[in-house]
Amino acid sequence: MALAQIIFKTIIQLAKIFWPAILYILLRADGKNNKGDDFIFIIFPVIALIKSFFDFIFFKFRVTEEDIQVKSGILSRKQITLPLYKIQTVHINQTWIQKIFNISELAFDSPGTEKAEITIQLRQLEAEELMGIVLKKNKSAAAVENHEEQISQLSLIDLLKLGLTSNHFETLLIVIGLFLSFLNNIKDIVDDYNDNLLEDSTNIILGSSILLILTGVFALFLLSILASLIRTILSYINFRITKSTSGFVVNKGLINKSQKLVPFKKVQYISWKTNWIRKKISMYIFEFHTIGKKELKNNLKIKVPVISIPVLTELAKSYSTDISEHFPSGLKVHPTFLYRNTFFWGILPVFLIFFPIFLYNKSFSIALLLIPLYVFLHYYLYTKKFLFSWSDNLIEVQKGVFGKQIVILKWENIQSIKISQSLYQGQKSLANLIIYTAGGTITAPYIPIEAAQELQNFGLFKVENSVNHWQ
Amino acid sequence: MKFLNSDIDISTLPKAETVKLIPIDGRYYTVLIYYQVVYFTIYFIAMLITMILNSEFYSFFVAGLTVALFTLICYLSFKLIYLNFKNKAYAIREHDIIYQTGWWRKSLHVCPFNRIQHCSIDAGVFERNLGISKLKIYSAGMSNSDIAIPGLTLEDANNLRELIIQKIKQETV
Numbered sequence: 001m002a003l004a005q006i007i008f009k010t011i012i013q014l015a016k017i018f019w020p021a022i023l024y025i026l027l028r029a030d031g032k033n034n035k036g037d038d039f040i041f042i043i044f045p046v047i048a049l050i051k052s053f054f055d056f057i058f059f060k061f062r063v064t065e066e067d068i069q070v071k072s073g074i075l076s077r078k079q080i081t082l083p084l085y086k087i088q089t090v091h092i093n094q095t096w097i098q099k100i101f102n103i104s105e106l107a108f109d110s111p112g113t114e115k116a117e118i119t120i121q122l123r124q125l126e127a128e129e130l131m132g133i134v135l136k137k138n139k140s141a142a143a144v145e146n147h148e149e150q151i152s153q154l155s156l157i158d159l160l161k162l163g164l165t166s167n168h169f170e171t172l173l174i175v176i177g178l179f180l181s182f183l184n185n186i187k188d189i190v191d192d193y194n195d196n197l198l199e200d201s202t203n204i205i206l207g208s209s210i211l212l213i214l215t216g217v218f219a220l221f222l223l224s225i226l227a228s229l230i231r232t233i234l235s236y237i238n239f240r241i242t243k244s245t246s247g248f249v250v251n252k253g254l255i256n257k258s259q260k261l262v263p264f265k266k267v268q269y270i271s272w273k274t275n276w277i278r279k280k281i282s283m284y285i286f287e288f289h290t291i292g293k294k295e296l297k298n299n300l301k302i303k304v305p306v307i308s309i310p311v312l313t314e315l316a317k318s319y320s321t322d323i324s325e326h327f328p329s330g331l332k333v334h335p336t337f338l339y340r341n342t343f344f345w346g347i348l349p350v351f352l353i354f355f356p357i358f359l360y361n362k363s364f365s366i367a368l369l370l371i372p373l374y375v376f377l378h379y380y381l382y383t384k385k386f387l388f389s390w391s392d393n394l395i396e397v398q399k400g401v402f403g404k405q406i407v408i409l410k411w412e413n414i415q416s417i418k419i420s421q422s423l424y425q426g427q428k429s430l431a432n433l434i435i436y437t438a439g440g441t442i443t444a445p446y447i448p449i450e451a452a453q454e455l456q457n458f459g460l461f462k463v464e465n466s467v468n469h470w471q
Numbered sequence: 472m473k474f475l476n477s478d479i480d481i482s483t484l485p486k487a488e489t490v491k492l493i494p495i496d497g498r499y500y501t502v503l504i505y506y507q508v509v510y511f512t513i514y515f516i517a518m519l520i521t522m523i524l525n526s527e528f529y530s531f532f533v534a535g536l537t538v539a540l541f542t543l544i545c546y547l548s549f550k551l552i553y554l555n556f557k558n559k560a561y562a563i564r565e566h567d568i569i570y571q572t573g574w575w576r577k578s579l580h581v582c583p584f585n586r587i588q589h590c591s592i593d594a595g596v597f598e599r600n601l602g603i604s605k606l607k608i609y610s611a612g613m614s615n616s617d618i619a620i621p622g623l624t625l626e627d628a629n630n631l632r633e634l635i636i637q638k639i640k641q642e643t644v
Contacts, residue, residue, distance in 0.1 A: 291611065414586075415582070415586045415610040415611055415612035415616060416580060416581060416582035416583070416586060416610050416612060416616055416618070417580075417581055418578050418579065418580040418581070418616075419488075419578060419579045420573070420576055420577070420578035420579075421576065421577050421578070422575060422576045422577075423575055423576075426577070436610065436612030436613060436616035437612060438611040438612055440613065441612070441613055441615075441616070453486070453487070453488050454481055454484075456487055456488075456579075456581060457481070457484045457485065457486055457487055458481055458484060460485075460487065460566070460567055460581055460583060461484050461485075463583045463585070463586065464566040464567065464583050464584075464585065466585070
């Protein structure tokens, strides 16, 4: 166990230190061998091994009734104490190397204090055991037996559906980006032999018939579909969500296994989104927005693909039981939002850069004129789909451009509310309502100022009267 | 606990927008002016150096035009600072704290006491010399949701902090 951990850490450290050196060796074309170069191949592994060894020796942790204590560091000793009641979420992660050695990484998240987060490497079984202990203590007196109820699991067909209906346009952009950088790299390497590979290939493409171009486009399209399929399968394979007494447990991953726990009471707001095709086969991506600034940054948002309406309802019910189909009141975005944004983000930038580019390259500058059209379409769809509605207990926001996203927020989960009004909005008696929560920010742009003020007052009333403390 | 869910008449709710706000201390304007003077001095020196180094390009007319433009930018910037300063104000209510700021984009931010995590007081070089400071109020929202009230006298800031800490204690008990 100990040995495995030391080796594992060494490999990781080596990989981190070494990749430029390895790259250098691989790309070293002249074939000459300097003896000094090889020296680093002995020094670095030794240093890395020694460091991992001492890191391991000096890493100590213990779990008491109230907190988890971790001591680490060789030269500067560091001690972290994380009170159990402050723990927001517990994750078990396992990369493929860790899987070989049967080690897992147990991570504890606490709100706000990014520095105080703890990760402990343990054997899989021990990690699960410790996770159980911590969760039990975190729940204190209310600890009930941990029976788990499976909510949803993705079959291969579901995965295929999910992959095929994902945003191919986005993947296409990634594929094109990768292709271009790949081309650039090749260009660098074969620079001596052929210094206008790009130009040559462009000329070939331009010289070929329309049929050939269409075939190329079609191939690119197929490639991006394939890429999104692979992306989806890699991120959602083995996906399973279960419900325990304290929260949802999300398991996923084939190569990099991960297990996440979402405690019910830490969820700030929920959202689910779908697109036109996914809606037809009732497929949604459900998201829990929990407390924590780090989760947003680290892409640790807890996303759950949902393949049927009952599952969606079940997940949503865990947050609030009275989500209704129709909310009594709703606000739409004022049309000036569309005109203003089209002008500032579409027409104005193009107007500024059009003439310089026109002088330089005429055909390209004509293509620029498509930008305002796209921006208009973007904001048109946004304005059309946006709906801010509320009831006594909940806020519901519908928004989206090509797809549609629905956000559900309890009034009590609001942290603070801001009304912001530009001079222009002032003339039209409009304002933006900005709602801050611990899981993210929700904005209602260009709504009537009176409505914004009423909502602000009502929100404050709800927050200030909320009996249970928010976390 | 008895469950209450009576109808709420929105028109009877306390209104945040009609609260009389307390403007911030005038010394804060002096601080802003100081900062601006420092910036503009640096810009001005940089501009002079550029002009001297490229003296063949800067005829009397071009140099005059540049200086005129610079003066105009200075004037507009001071004007903007004044307008922004004029619009900064705050108020304390029984359950929350209100902060208003901005001229071109005016905003009214309200943070309830039972959502405040902690608060801090800090002061820069000029602020310290003039005896004013800035009160920062942190909630658990994202980083841009924090409220920072500048231009409070040190005494006011300390009193406010004490008050907020008292309020947090009351609200969470």
